Amino acid sequence: MKTAIFISGGGTNMAALLYASRLPNSAYEVVLVASNVPDASGLGLAAAEGVGTFARSHQGMSRPDHDAVMEQAARDAGAECIILAGYMRILTPEFTERWQGRMLNIHPSLLPKYRGLETHKRAIEAGDKVHGASVHLVSSELDAGEVLGQIEVRITQGDTPETLADRVKIAEHQLYPRVVNEYLGRANDPEHLLQKVRDLALALPGTHERESHGSPGWRVGTEKSGKYFAHFNDQHHGSEHIALLVKTDSMDELLGLVEAHPHAYFKPAYYGASGWIGVILNRSGVDWDHVADWLERSWRKVAPRQFTKLHDAADQF
Numbered sequence: 031m032k033t034a035i036f037i038s039g040g041g042t043n044m045a046a047l048l049y050a051s052r053l054p055n056s057a058y059e060v061v062l063v064a065s066n067v068p069d070a071s072g073l074g075l076a077a078a079e080g081v082g083t084f085a086r087s088h089q090g091m092s093r094p095d096h097d098a099v100m101e102q103a104a105r106d107a108g109a110e111c112i113i114l115a116g117y118m119r120i121l122t123p124e125f126t127e128r129w130q131g132r133m134l135n136i137h138p139s140l141l142p143k144y145r146g147l148e149t150h151k152r153a154i155e156a157g158d159k160v161h162g163a164s165v166h167l168v169s170s171e172l173d174a175g176e177v178l179g180q181i182e183v184r185i186t187q188g189d190t191p192e193t194l195a196d197r198v199k200i201a202e203h204q205l206y207p208r209v210v211n212e213y214l215g216r217a218n219d220p221e222h223l224l225q226k227v228r229d230l231a232l233a234l235p236g237t238h239e240r241e242s243h244g245s246p247g248w249r250v251g252t253e254k255s256g257k258y259f260a261h262f263n264d265q266h267h268g269s270e271h272i273a274l275l276v277k278t279d280s281m282d283e284l285l286g287l288v289e290a291h292p293h294a295y296f297k298p299a300y301y302g303a304s305g306w307i308g309v310i311l312n313r314s315g316v317d318w319d320h321v322a323d324w325l326e327r328s329w330r331k332v333a334p335r336q337f338t339k340l341h342d343a344a345d346q347f
């Protein structure tokens with residue numbers, strides 16, 4: 031996965047991420063290092079390592095305008111994911127929402143403790159025995175997105191915010207590349223994708239899982255007379271996709287979607303002929319709410335009325 035790293039300072043986490051990306055089997059590649067501080071020393075290191083760089087000071091610019099310039103630089107470099115590494119800017123909610131699930135940050139505390147600044151000082155003053163760092167998804171609320179991984183660092187007698195910060199950084203350099211690798215690697219992991227689909231499919235009323243032609247599928251109704259509303263395909267019939275198959279309304283709808291969004295949909299072998307569409311899951315930026323909507327739509331087409339009624343009633347609360 032192509033990633034852009036945003037920094038404001040020394041960029042030691044960026045360096046750790048960059049070098050880790052050059053180890054065998056890395057799930058990501060760094061295509062850009064960008065900064066709001068034109069003389070950030072990390073930019074020099076990135077350039078020396080042959081990585082594209084971009085810098086634009088935020089001074090004299092509105093927040094949305096500056097965000098837009100940084101975002102455009104990431105897109106121009108082909109980035110599918112943005113990694114914040116000491117990027118000292120609060121981002122507009124519009125920006126974070128557009129990159130939901132594809133923007134990560136590292137924060138020097140064991141979240142949810144100590145959001146915001148001066149975390150080392152606050153941990154020492156609180157008398158904590160343990161401090162650390164967290165990698166989390168970025169959401170519109172500061173340092174509040176889902177935590178993907180954490181590492182603990184002991185606070186020792188006589189620690190100052192500076193000595194503690196130095197050790198936390200060493201720990202961060204271990205944590206960040208590993209979590210990024212795991213998280214981005216999951217986008218291509220069939221087991222992980224299957225589990226996500228399974229959780230969504232089985233959350234619908236009256237459903238059960240049953241294999242069909244060697245692939246997992248989900249049915250609604252009784253074991254005896256239930257009907258399939260979804261199938262999971264892991265690179266079936268020579269396709270390169272890991273996909274969810276669901277029912278469309280018509281062949282026109284199916285073909286229209288495939289033509290308009292070929293990165294997101296395809297017409298699967300055999301099933302396509304009877305109106306099933308392939309929703310591609312092994313790509314960046316899959317919107318899982320949208321996947322859930324597709325599952326529900328497909329489920330409604332075949333679910334007995336007793337279940338759809340139940341579901342509609344539950345939706346009212």
Ligand code: GRF
Pocket residue numbers: 037038039040041042043044115116117136137138163199202
């Ligand atoms: C790190 O401590 C990170 O947790 C915080 O900013 C610092 C960045 O340091 N978000 P560096 O620029 O990676 O050296």
